Amino acid sequence: MQFKSGVITLIDKLEYNDEYAAEVTRHGKYDEHLEAQTPDITLVTCSDSRVLEKCLDDEIGKIFSIKNIGNRVMPNLGSIEYGTGFLKTPLLIILGHTGCGAIHASMSDISNEHTHVTKSLESIRPTAANIQKLIIRKGGIAGYMKEHLPNPDSHISEQDYLETLVTEANVDRQVDILLDDEPIRKLVYDGKLMIIGAIYDFKDIYSPRRGSIFIINVNGETDVNKLKVVDFLSDERLITDRMKRLLQY
Ligand SMILES: [Zn+2]
Incomplete structure (x- = not known):
C-alpha cells in the first residue's frame, strides 16, 4: 500500500x-x-521533538512559539517582532538545547545534505569555527572541560562538550542579532522587553535534572557573575540559581 x-x-x-x-x-x-491571545513569552527554540514548550508552560495561550532547526532568529524575525511588539510579551527567550543535531551538523561535512538544510545551517558554521579557535587559545578542550563542567557526574565526551559550547555561542549570537533589530532594541532599552538566552538540558551536562532550563544570557550580557549582581535580578534567587554556563569568552 x-x-x-x-x-x-x-x-x-x-x-x-x-x-x-x-x-x-x-x-x-x-x-x-x-x-484574542495574550501570551507572556515569545519563544524561539529548536524544532527538535525532544524540546517541548510545556517545559515552561502547558496552558493554552501562554507561549507565542517559533521553531526552526538551530533556534535561529533571522528566518523568523517578523514573527518575533509580532510577538514582542504587537502581542507585547514582556519576555523573549532564545532556547537552545543539549544534544542539538543542527549544531552537530553545522560542525560536520554537510555538503551532501539537501540544499535548504545546508543553507539553514550556514549561519551557525562561523560561530562553530570561532569557538574552536577560542578553545585552542584557551589551551584545548580537555583542560577547558575539566575546569568548566557544572555537573561533576556528567559523562559527556569532548565532542559533545564542544558542541554544547557552540550551542551556547549560537544562542548568544541570536541574542546579538535581536539587539541589532531596531524595534526590539528599543523595547529592551525602554525596559519593556527582557531577552533571555537559555539552554534546555536533557543530557545531564548542566545538572542531573533532565528537562531543566539554564540561563546563559540576559539582554546580551553573558558573564554569569555580572548577571547575578545586576540590579533587577540580584534578589531573585529563582533566577540567579538557574544561571549557569560553560562558555566563557
Ligand atoms: Zn536542535
Whole structure:
C-alpha cells in the first residue's frame, strides 16, 4: 500500500486529537481565549521533538512559539517582532538545547545534505569555527572541560562538550542579532522587553535534572557573575540559581 506509514501515523494522531478535543471542550480550555491571545513569552527554540514548550508552560495561550532547526532568529524575525511588539510579551527567550543535531551538523561535512538544510545551517558554521579557535587559545578542550563542567557526574565526551559550547555561542549570537533589530532594541532599552538566552538540558551536562532550563544570557550580557549582581535580578534567587554556563569568552 502506498503511504502506508503515513496513513497509520495519521490515524494514530487523529485518535489522539479526538481525545484532546474532548478534553479541551469538557474543561472549557478555550473559553477565555476565543477573542484574542495574550501570551507572556515569545519563544524561539529548536524544532527538535525532544524540546517541548510545556517545559515552561502547558496552558493554552501562554507561549507565542517559533521553531526552526538551530533556534535561529533571522528566518523568523517578523514573527518575533509580532510577538514582542504587537502581542507585547514582556519576555523573549532564545532556547537552545543539549544534544542539538543542527549544531552537530553545522560542525560536520554537510555538503551532501539537501540544499535548504545546508543553507539553514550556514549561519551557525562561523560561530562553530570561532569557538574552536577560542578553545585552542584557551589551551584545548580537555583542560577547558575539566575546569568548566557544572555537573561533576556528567559523562559527556569532548565532542559533545564542544558542541554544547557552540550551542551556547549560537544562542548568544541570536541574542546579538535581536539587539541589532531596531524595534526590539528599543523595547529592551525602554525596559519593556527582557531577552533571555537559555539552554534546555536533557543530557545531564548542566545538572542531573533532565528537562531543566539554564540561563546563559540576559539582554546580551553573558558573564554569569555580572548577571547575578545586576540590579533587577540580584534578589531573585529563582533566577540567579538557574544561571549557569560553560562558555566563557
Ligand atoms: Zn536542535
